[in-house]
Amino acid sequence: MLLINPDKCTGCSLCEAFCSFRAERAVGPAKSRISVLRWEEAGVFIPFTCLQCERPVCLEVCPVGAIKRNPVTRAIEVDGQRCLGCKTCVMACPFGGVAFDPDRGTAVKCDLCQGRPECAKICPTGAIRYIRDDLVALGKRREAISRLSGYLKAAMPGAVGSGAGESGAGGAAAAMPGAAGVGPAGAGAAGAGGSSPGAALPGRQD
Amino acid sequence: MKYKGYAGKYLRIDLTTGRVQPVELDAAMCREWLGGNGWGINILFSEVPVEADPLSPENKLILATGPINGTLMPNSGRLECIAKSPLTGIYGDSNVGGFFAPEMKFAGWDMFVIEGRAAHPVYIYIEDDRVEILDASDLWGRDTIETERAIQKAHGDEAVKVACIGPAGENLVRYAGIQVTPQRSLGRSGMGAVMGSKNLKAVAVRGHGVVPIAQPERFYDIAVKCHEGIRGNPIYPAVSRFGTPGIVALMDQIGRFPTKNFQLGHFDRVEAISAETLRRNHFVKDIACYACPIACDKIYAVREGEFAGLVMRSVEYETIGAVGASIDNDNLPSILKANELADRLGLDAISAGRCLSFAYELWEKGIITAEDTGGLELEWGEWRPALKLLEMIAYRQGFGDILAEGVRRAAERIGRGSDYYAMHVKGQEIAAQDGRAQQSMGLAHVTSNRGADHLKAFPTIDETGYPDEARRRYGEAYLPEMADPQANKHKGFLIKDGEDFGAVVDSSGNCKSGGTFVLAQIYWDDMAEAISAATGMELAAEDLRRIGERIYNLQRVYNVLHGISRKDDTLPKRLLTEPSPSKAAKGNVCRLEPMLEDYYRLRGWDPETGYPTREKLMELGLEEACRRLEAEGKLR
Numbered sequence: 117m118l119l120i121n122p123d124k125c126t127g128c129s130l131c132e133a134f135c136s137f138r139a140e141r142a143v144g145p146a147k148s149r150i151s152v153l154r155w156e157e158a159g160v161f162i163p164f165t166c167l168q169c170e171r172p173v174c175l176e177v178c179p180v181g182a183i184k185r186n187p188v189t190r191a192i193e194v195d196g197q198r199c200l201g202c203k204t205c206v207m208a209c210p211f212g213g214v215a216f217d218p219d220r221g222t223a224v225k226c227d228l229c230q231g232r233p234e235c236a237k238i239c240p241t242g243a244i245r246y247i248r249d250d251l252v253a254l255g256k257r258r259e260a261i262s263r264l265s266g267y268l269k270a271a272m273p274g275a276v277g278s279g280a281g282e283s284g285a286g287g288a289a290a291a292m293p294g295a296a297g298v299g300p301a302g303a304g305a306a307g308a309g310g311s312s313p314g315a316a317l318p319g320r321q322d
Numbered sequence: 323m324k325y326k327g328y329a330g331k332y333l334r335i336d337l338t339t340g341r342v343q344p345v346e347l348d349a350a351m352c353r354e355w356l357g358g359n360g361w362g363i364n365i366l367f368s369e370v371p372v373e374a375d376p377l378s379p380e381n382k383l384i385l386a387t388g389p390i391n392g393t394l395m396p397n398s399g400r401l402e403c404i405a406k407s408p409l410t411g412i413y414g415d416s417n418v419g420g421f422f423a424p425e426m427k428f429a430g431w432d433m434f435v436i437e438g439r440a441a442h443p444v445y446i447y448i449e450d451d452r453v454e455i456l457d458a459s460d461l462w463g464r465d466t467i468e469t470e471r472a473i474q475k476a477h478g479d480e481a482v483k484v485a486c487i488g489p490a491g492e493n494l495v496r497y498a499g500i501q502v503t504p505q506r507s508l509g510r511s512g513m514g515a516v517m518g519s520k521n522l523k524a525v526a527v528r529g530h531g532v533v534p535i536a537q538p539e540r541f542y543d544i545a546v547k548c549h550e551g552i553r554g555n556p557i558y559p560a561v562s563r564f565g566t567p568g569i570v571a572l573m574d575q576i577g578r579f580p581t582k583n584f585q586l587g588h589f590d591r592v593e594a595i596s597a598e599t600l601r602r603n604h605f606v607k608d609i610a611c612y613a614c615p616i617a618c619d620k621i622y623a624v625r626e627g628e629f630a631g632l633v634m635r636s637v638e639y640e641t642i643g644a645v646g647a648s649i650d651n652d653n654l655p656s657i658l659k660a661n662e663l664a665d666r667l668g669l670d671a672i673s674a675g676r677c678l679s680f681a682y683e684l685w686e687k688g689i690i691t692a693e694d695t696g697g698l699e700l701e702w703g704e705w706r707p708a709l710k711l712l713e714m715i716a717y718r719q720g721f722g723d724i725l726a727e728g729v730r731r732a733a734e735r736i737g738r739g740s741d742y743y744a745m746h747v748k749g750q751e752i753a754a755q756d757g758r759a760q761q762s763m764g765l766a767h768v769t770s771n772r773g774a775d776h777l778k779a780f781p782t783i784d785e786t787g788y789p790d791e792a793r794r795r796y797g798e799a800y801l802p803e804m805a806d807p808q809a810n811k812h813k814g815f816l817i818k819d820g821e822d823f824g825a826v827v828d829s830s831g832n833c834k835s836g837g838t839f840v841l842a843q844i845y846w847d848d849m850a851e852a853i854s855a856a857t858g859m860e861l862a863a864e865d866l867r868r869i870g871e872r873i874y875n876l877q878r879v880y881n882v883l884h885g886i887s888r889k890d891d892t893l894p895k896r897l898l899t900e901p902s903p904s905k906a907a908k909g910n911v912c913r914l915e916p917m918l919e920d921y922y923r924l925r926g927w928d929p930e931t932g933y934p935t936r937e938k939l940m941e942l943g944l945e946e947a948c949r950r951l952e953a954e955g956k957l958r
Contacts, residue, residue, distance in 0.1 A: 126607075126608045126609050126610035126614075126617040127609055127610055128610035128611070128612065128613060128614050128615065128617065129421070129424075129612050129613060130394075130613050130614075130615065133392075133393070133394050133613055134394060136532065137394055137535070137538070137542065140532055141535060141538040142532035142533060142534045142535055143392060143393050143394060143532055143533045143535065144392070144428050144529075144530070144531055144532030144533060145428070146428065146529070146530040146531065146532070147532055154480065154481075156480070156503075156504045159606065159607045159609050159621040159635070238546075238549065240549075240553065240610075240615035240616075240617070241608070241617075
């Protein structure tokens with residue numbers, strides 16, 4: 117799944133640029149399957165896209181069976197050939213996960229780039245990470261503990277890892293087996309379990 | 323349009339008649355001049371005559387993008403603004419990040435060329451193909467942040483990108499800037515005053531289209547390569563973490579941090595205004611411009627004291643210098659307040675800060691008194707009068723009316739030997755650099771076509787000595803001098819190369835604070851590959867060098883037609899004759915002459931007059947420039 121952490125999003129739009137490029141061979145946020153929702157005044161940015169629901173309303177309401185689950189990536193995909201352009205799925209999705217593309221005349225949505233999501237690959241801060249659904253909780257637990265390790269270290273010098281940076285995960289997280297990429301230094305990288313095949317770029321080191 | 327990468331058309335808007343004319347982009351315009359300031363100088367050169375007053379309807383305000391704006395390339399969000407400058411009277415431009423330029427491209431426009439003068443205050447709203455000139459009576463008088471929000475609200479869309487002026491632009495302050503979503507500044511050269519002179523409060527744009535790419539796979543590869551390069555660059559973490567304020571302490575170390583209006587090159591309380599202090603006390607969040615992995619901008623908050631509750635952004639090295647060390651001010655919250663005030667009022671913080679330090683020094687020297695200042699006591703370190711003066715400048719009240727003219731004109735008005743303290747080149751105030759501490763920076767200031775400016779050539783390689791970058795870019799032969807801030811050798815070459823490369827970066831839509839100059843990661847070959855793949859024009863690095871040189875020469879010719887010659891290519895006396903008292907720069911003046919001679923030779927310009935020669939201009943295919951110089955008797 118795409119694990120999104122808005123605290124880390126700088127609002128740079130690279131996810132939208134790369135997403136639209138994969139779909140269109142051209143660049144424009146209006147064609148992106150992921151959108152960065154912006155509250156400029158507060159500096160709050162939330163990248164948001166299809167949540168790939170386990171009980172996908174879009175799939176259930178599609179009258180022609182044009183929406184299916186990809187058995188490999190488990191992404192919910194729209195078959196553009198079958199789609200009538202009736203927009204029922206657009207109306208049914210409670211999250212805006214499916215959009216209508218007037219140029220194609222069909223519904224369009226995130227398909228997790230066939231298992232190598234561009235948004236997660238390019239995200240410079242790790243605000244978007246692609247992680248195996250069943251490992252997300254473990255990764256988050258590790259992050260939480262690595263944040264705590266800072267306090268623990270303060271209380272018991274030398275007891276835990278090599279200390280935490282100000283934004284939470286730091287040396288301790290990196291020192292944990294299998295946790296490479298968790299925390300601000302691991303942007304775009306694997307996340308818990310090191311399972312992302314899309315990891316390409318090094319990230320910001322806060 | 324046969325080339326991709328571009329939107330393919332631009333807009334001409336005449337505010338006098340209200341006529342709006344879409345124009346198809348000409349392929350030759352792209353191949354020969356790329357975009358951005360390449361297009362800008364062409365339009366000024368052929369359409370804005372020498373005798374045209376910069377604040378008259380005849381001047382043209384140009385907002386231009388380039389072929390990689392709004393694409394996958396890192397830092398591809400920069401907008402270029404060009405007009406004849408009311409501050410210098412010569413070629414003027416300014417460049418800004420944010421999201422405006424990509425939005426223009428998504429809306430289907432490469433450039434807006436705005437001329438004439440509206441009968442009453444208006445703003446221009448562009449949504450894809452729809453262009454409207456709308457009444458701005460209600461917006462006139464409001465600050466830039468209020469204006470941006472009011473326009474977004476009026477159109478019911480927070481994603482509308484706005485470029486607007488504040489009170490300073492309305493009141494024709496000669497260094498008024500244009501604020502661009504989200505609170506970034508087209509600061510330099512007085513572009514905001516040109517906008518104000520046209521009764522134009524804002525340009526707002528919203529687009530739903532895409533930027534087409536000629537060779538998608540090839541373009542993707544070069545874009546990802548540039549992202550990888552930036553994110554693997556050794557200084558990426560520091561630039562990301564601190565933004566430009568990160569160099570405050572460094573510049574202080576090398577004596578290049580102008581303090582008390584260039585009396586000193588270091589600030590004895592630098593700790594109080596350093597990046598570390600800024601981050602520790604005020605940091606809230608990293609924020610980025612379009613497609614930027616660096617996110618050098620931050621949101622800052624003041625949590626206690628007089629300015630508690632202030633939340634703001636866009637604090638730069640320059641503003642910390644301009645309203646901090648320059649007036650001997652170590653109160654960081656007051657610097658943030660002044661920074662925010664300048665942005666709201668729509669003032670170039672660099673020029674405004676230099677006007678403040680000029681006034682403070684005149685006060686110290688007894689050249690001006692409370693009688694001149696309307697009772698303000700401009701004692702070094704006192705920031706309250708600085709905040710007051712910023713408002714007085716923007717509204718042209720009292721002494722502010724004199725400072726609103728910039729230091730050159732203000733010194734003419736004040737007289738009494740004040741011109742010695744007016745730190746400018748060709749009328750543009752000098753930013754927080756000192757050619758005595760970094761010799762190449764002195765040269766950069768005098769050869770910049772928009773008057774004093776560190777960003778035209780942007781010599782970063784020898785700032786604090788980056789031998790690895792110097793080796794990577796120029797090869798072993800130029801070391802060790804190339805990386806030595808006090809060496810004069812090779813600096814003519816460094817500056818010429820920087821100016822030509824900078825002209826291409828500013829014409830393509832890329833960022834000089836990103837991969838190209840600050841990180842010295844992206845250079846000619848990468849730019850050529852990116853532009854070629856995006857557009858389908860096959861341009862090699864050599865072709866881009868030639869475009870850069872053509873742009874720089876045409877800007878120079880335009881300036882020569884406006885009376886500029888070698889005599890103007892100089893620094894304030896202080897930097898040439900008063901040895902720096904500070905740290906690594908101690909004992910040095912800026913040794914301009916040998917560098918300048920080297921520079922003219924490399925440029926192929928006449929060393930006596932500083933005019934581009936017939937031979938050089940013909941070589942660059944600038945026949946019309948030749949003809950016009952010849953008509954003025956300025957061709958050799």
